[in-house]
Amino acid sequence: METTDNASLPPIPAKRYFTIGEVGELCNVKPHVLRYWEQEFTQLKPLKRRGNRRYYQHHEVLLIRRIRDLLYEQGFTINGARQRLETETLISHEPEEFDAAEMKREVKKIIKLLER
Numbered sequence: 001m002e003t004t005d006n007a008s009l010p011p012i013p014a015k016r017y018f019t020i021g022e023v024g025e026l027c028n029v030k031p032h033v034l035r036y037w038e039q040e041f042t043q044l045k046p047l048k049r050r051g052n053r054r055y056y057q058h059h060e061v062l063l064i065r066r067i068r069d070l071l072y073e074q075g076f077t078i079n080g081a082r083q084r085l086e087t088e089t090l091i092s093h094e095p096e097e098f099d100a101a102e103m104k105r106e107v108k109k110i111i112k113l114l115e116r
Contacts, residue, residue, distance in 0.1 A: 006069050012062075017047070017055040027064045037067055040078050043085060 012026055020031045027034075034054075038044050044063060046054040056064075063085075070081035 006065050006073070009065065012058060015058075017057060018061060020046075020054045020056070023056045023061055023064060026061055027068055029064065029068055034064065037064070041067060041082060041085065043089070 009028060010026055018026065020034055023029075023034060024031050029037075038046070041063075044060060044067075046056045046060055048054055066085070067081055070076040070084055071078070076084060
């Protein structure tokens with residue numbers, strides 16, 4: 001299979017669900033590879049309907065493109081890509097900087113509103 005960077009992949013259509021074949025075309029990855037990645041990356045959980053057909057959502061297509069980039073473009077191993085995704089998930093869920101003084105001002109405003 002030829003490897004191309006994610007910038008040359010087709011745009012993702014505005015649809016709610018994508019079949020495994022559609023995702024394969026959108027991400028330039030064969031369906032058997034997608035099924036394998038489901039076993040290796042716990043974040044990848046397509047909806048399964050009758051006949052065990054897989055239906056991927058937009059965020060999963062983006063995740064697959066990210067996995068593809070890590071493995072094919074950046075040269076990560078499966079384990080390395082898994083660790084990188086876990087680190088990225090942790091960083092993206094860090095709480096914002098806590099400002100106690102600002103919080104106190106907001107609480108006082110709310111109290112004044114409630115006292116009316």
